Amino acid sequence: MARKLLVIPDTLLQLVEVKAKAYGLSLQDYLRHIMAENVKNMVEPVETLTDPELLKDLKEAIDDVKHGRVISLNSKEEIDKYIDNIVKIKK
Numbered sequence: 354m355a356r357k358l359l360v361i362p363d364t365l366l367q368l369v370e371v372k373a374k375a376y377g378l379s380l381q382d383y384l385r386h387i388m389a390e391n392v393k394n395m396v397e398p399v400e401t402l403t404d405p406e407l408l409k410d411l412k413e414a415i416d417d418v419k420h421g422r423v424i425s426l427n428s429k430e431e432i433d434k435y436i437d438n439i440v441k442i443k444k
Contacts, residue, residue: 359384 361369373383417423426432 369383370380373380376383378386424435426435
């Protein structure tokens with residue numbers, strides 16, 4: 354397990370220690386808890402991706418970005434023009 358030194362200002366540390374004690378947790382356990390709560394929404398949606406087709410599409414999209422097979426549309430006008438060209442090609 355990786356360990357890092359975390360510098361916390363005294364006032365913040367005192368407040369966090371009071372909060373940890375109120376929950377009956379050690380400072381370390383409380384800090385782990387609030388960090389996990391803070392990032393859980395960033396992790397959970399990824400963990401719930403189980404649709405094979407969606408996962409395949411995501412992998413392809415990541416590969417496209419890595420290999421420069423993407424375009425940049427920076428305005429509504431550019432987006433409209435790009436979509437108009439796609440529609441013309443399909444007709």
